[in-house]
Amino acid sequence: xxxxxxxxxxxxxxxxxxxxxxxxxxxxxxxxxxxxxxxxxxxxxxxxxxxxxxxxxxxxxxxxxxxxxxxxxxxxxxxxxxxxxxxxxxxxxxxxxxxxxxxxxxxxxxxxxxxxxxxxxxxxxxxxxxxxxxxxxxxxxxxxxxxxxxxxx
Amino acid sequence: xxxxxxxxxxxxxxxxxxxxxxxxxxxxxxxxxxxxxxxxxxxxxxxxxxxxxxxxxxxxxxxxxxxxxxxxxxxxxxxxxxxxxxxxxxxxxxxxxxxxxxxxxxxxxxxxxxxxxxxxxxxxxxxxxxxxxxxxxxxxxxxxxxxxxxxxxxxxxxxxxxxxxxxxxxxxxxxxxxxxxxxxxxxxxxxxxxxxxxxxxxxxxxxxxxxxxxxxxxxxxxxxxxxxxxxxxxxxxxxxxxxxxxxxxxxxxxxxxxxxxxxxxxxxxxxxxxxxxxxxxxxxxxxxxxxxxxxxxxxxxxxxxxxxxxxxxxxxxxxxxxxxxxxxxxxxxxxxxxxxxxxxxxxxxxxxxxxxxxxxxxxxxxxxxxxxxxxxxxxxxxxxxxxxxxxxxxxxxxxxxxxxxxxxxxxxxxxxxxxxxxxxxxxxxxxxxxxxxxxxxxxxxxxxxxxxxxxxxxxxxxxxxxxxxxxxxxxxxxxxxxxxxxxxxxxxxxxxxxxxxxxxxxxxxxxxxxxxxxxxxxxxxxxxxxxxxxxxxxxxxxxxxxxxxxxxxxxxxxxxxxxxxxxxxxxxxxxxxxxxxxxxxxxxxxxxxxxxxxxxxxxxxxxxxxxxxxxxxxxxxxxxxxxxxxxxxxxxxxxxxxxxxxxxxxxxxxxxxxxxxxxxxxxxxxxxxxxxxxxxxxxxxxxxxxxxxxxxxxxxxxxxxxxxxxxxxxxxxxxx
Numbered sequence: 001x002x003x004x005x006x007x008x009x010x011x012x013x014x015x016x017x018x019x020x021x022x023x024x025x026x027x028x029x030x031x032x033x034x035x036x037x038x039x040x041x042x043x044x045x046x047x048x049x050x051x052x053x054x055x056x057x058x059x060x061x062x063x064x065x066x067x068x069x070x071x072x073x074x075x076x077x078x079x080x081x082x083x084x085x086x087x088x089x090x091x092x093x094x095x096x097x098x099x100x101x102x103x104x105x106x107x108x109x110x111x112x113x114x115x116x117x118x119x120x121x122x123x124x125x126x127x128x129x130x131x132x133x134x135x136x137x138x139x140x141x142x143x144x145x146x147x148x149x150x151x152x153x
Numbered sequence: 154x155x156x157x158x159x160x161x162x163x164x165x166x167x168x169x170x171x172x173x174x175x176x177x178x179x180x181x182x183x184x185x186x187x188x189x190x191x192x193x194x195x196x197x198x199x200x201x202x203x204x205x206x207x208x209x210x211x212x213x214x215x216x217x218x219x220x221x222x223x224x225x226x227x228x229x230x231x232x233x234x235x236x237x238x239x240x241x242x243x244x245x246x247x248x249x250x251x252x253x254x255x256x257x258x259x260x261x262x263x264x265x266x267x268x269x270x271x272x273x274x275x276x277x278x279x280x281x282x283x284x285x286x287x288x289x290x291x292x293x294x295x296x297x298x299x300x301x302x303x304x305x306x307x308x309x310x311x312x313x314x315x316x317x318x319x320x321x322x323x324x325x326x327x328x329x330x331x332x333x334x335x336x337x338x339x340x341x342x343x344x345x346x347x348x349x350x351x352x353x354x355x356x357x358x359x360x361x362x363x364x365x366x367x368x369x370x371x372x373x374x375x376x377x378x379x380x381x382x383x384x385x386x387x388x389x390x391x392x393x394x395x396x397x398x399x400x401x402x403x404x405x406x407x408x409x410x411x412x413x414x415x416x417x418x419x420x421x422x423x424x425x426x427x428x429x430x431x432x433x434x435x436x437x438x439x440x441x442x443x444x445x446x447x448x449x450x451x452x453x454x455x456x457x458x459x460x461x462x463x464x465x466x467x468x469x470x471x472x473x474x475x476x477x478x479x480x481x482x483x484x485x486x487x488x489x490x491x492x493x494x495x496x497x498x499x500x501x502x503x504x505x506x507x508x509x510x511x512x513x514x515x516x517x518x519x520x521x522x523x524x525x526x527x528x529x530x531x532x533x534x535x536x537x538x539x540x541x542x543x544x545x546x547x548x549x550x551x552x553x554x555x556x557x558x559x560x561x562x563x564x565x566x567x568x569x570x571x572x573x574x575x576x577x578x579x580x581x582x583x584x585x586x587x588x589x590x591x592x593x594x595x596x597x598x599x600x601x602x603x604x605x606x607x608x609x610x611x612x613x614x615x616x617x618x619x620x621x622x623x624x625x626x627x628x629x630x631x632x633x634x635x636x637x638x639x640x641x642x643x644x645x646x647x648x649x650x651x652x653x654x655x656x657x658x659x660x661x662x663x664x665x666x667x668x669x670x671x672x673x674x675x676x677x678x679x680x681x682x683x684x685x686x687x688x689x690x691x692x693x694x695x696x697x698x699x700x701x702x703x704x705x706x707x708x709x710x711x712x713x714x715x716x717x718x719x720x721x722x723x724x725x726x727x728x729x730x731x732x733x734x735x736x737x738x739x740x741x742x743x744x745x746x747x748x749x750x751x752x753x754x755x756x757x758x759x760x761x762x763x764x765x766x767x768x769x770x771x772x773x774x775x776x777x778x779x780x781x782x783x784x785x786x787x788x789x790x791x792x793x794x795x796x797x798x799x800x801x802x803x804x805x806x807x808x809x810x811x812x813x814x815x816x817x818x819x820x821x822x823x824x825x826x827x828x829x830x831x832x833x834x835x836x837x838x839x840x841x842x843x844x845x846x847x848x849x850x851x852x853x854x855x856x857x858x859x860x861x862x863x864x865x866x867x868x869x870x871x872x873x
Contacts, residue, residue, distance in 0.1 A: 023423055023424035028422065045496060076364075094222075096221055096496060096546040097543070123818055123819045126818045134790075
């Protein structure tokens, strides 16, 4: 049993220590907001925050995460996440929606560090997240909108 | 107007009839639960197969199509809300069961594809909403003792001039028991409050919060096992034997079973199933396998292109005008196999108890899936239930003529023999290596022009695999040996010409092929629209001007091209360091023109901006049309720049997004979409945005570099 701090709660995970966080979340804890897309850190669908950094949970064995603060889409709360959720709706970003929890987690990490990102900042922070529906134009616009709302608040 | 849809008898290709109206659909239930005002519903009164209204006035629209991101659930909800004058917050959606009442009126079976969802549903769903409206006003009128014509629905409420008001739920049950009106009156376009005005998407809030389970991949059920299958490394290889001892000893592995598709490993979790599969020792017999490499295959295609094939079109003077033409332009094009790679890898959950079976997946061809499932399990069709889930993309991949993953899940469940839910999961590697690709194609075209640039003769040969040959759709779609999906976009070319001759070689390769967002138009539009650009250059005429001249009898296309050119500032020079290219293509009933603006730095291109104009008839949801154009441009652009599935001795060389890259945000241009106002019937939007982007970019790249890219992807030429 490995104890992880997920969304501010201590969770015992009964899985092999080498299990990637992605599968511990999805299959062991039944927290399926974090998506499986490629398994090799190429698509970003599995993005979560570990100590505030956006990481690909498919490449993080749970044994290495003891003592870290893990935030998944289920725990993405607070002004930044809420501003992003609202902007995602305003810009009608999702199409199929499968990649969007990963997109949102990368965007949360970006705006937490860089409240007024440029297009280049957005590209740099979001380039690890593939959207096969190519909702990128709206993702970019929504991040700017969320940043603007947060800045005005 | 009569409403034949409401009295449709239960006739379908496979004569299915499954629990009509019960519609247990998990995707819907979680969406509903996610809503803030998920009011407890009293009786859910069924007005017709498409509309139910409960006692609280909640309107459930039963969506017969798969929503894989293209927005059809919203589109169909819009049509019902429009006729009911319901408010968006009153509407919820639910995917239909697999049942012949929900057939695609253009397919004759239940299924989503060919960008037909709105085209085939536009009248049907409006009539369904209008019928419910008429029944509700009649029921209210009877209760209020006023003439029915005086009762209106406004803002989702029944109203009478006397001041009487009622929610839709108040009379829902009584209304649903009234006879279906013999005459249904649709609202006039000038009275539309939602159509043409971007109804908010029903799924966007849920999808924007990310944490709700909509997808089949996210299903968990008590006692569920996850299965992954080891499949042959080459098409046509067969299993000679295998050693499962190490796999069976791997943690969490519940069993290893041989099925016709390969060897399935069942485990308590996905990770354990994947790890278990890595430990299988497999012995494949490649005697009958496909062992050609892509280079050898294209060499064969090139040789075939030198010989006449089956005649597809021979109009006017055919190719005769080419000899003696003032100018002759000749080009050969090569297109690789392409994988669809939807974000949600293929997966399906089956629960089979020996006497009946339920399936959960993003089912796109429910009728085919249902039939294959029944056959694979040896069950009568009424013992099969399909729960259609929201799908994490498809791009054609889930519209499977052989329902191969239904058959595979059925084989696993049958061999396993215990009534446990089993989720069959494709890893990304299974997906990329798994076939069902856009077929590889070769085109050879030769065109003769007179001194003024008029087309005297056009000779065109196409070489490639048929998507539909050997499938249940063959009789319907392959005529005289010609699969229309191999030639569409060339065979119906409408640019003015004195003669055109098209022929086709259908090749025999063991790689399974499938429609990929815009099907044949993925390659035919590239050829036609870069050729037209070459012809314009040969004639010394501006490419927009040249097209307008050759299609002057087609006012709708002219309007689309003029709109795109105008909005892109075609008549003014491109900004410093940028180069423009244009393309126009008609597919799935719609015409799309795109102007791409490209820059070049150190020999590498960047697609900076795309201006798109579309005529898709009535624009039911302009914002969603824009979204589909944006997505189509991005999807097509990623493929033409980066992607190819190649074979080495018959085995696929790519495995994941590292070897088969997707467009990323860094490669996404600025996109402007302009919709041509129209009162014509709505036509497709999911696919038609894709075909023009490749040639528009190629034509811009020619302007920038003088290079004509005729074999894809662009990475082959060091341009990306």
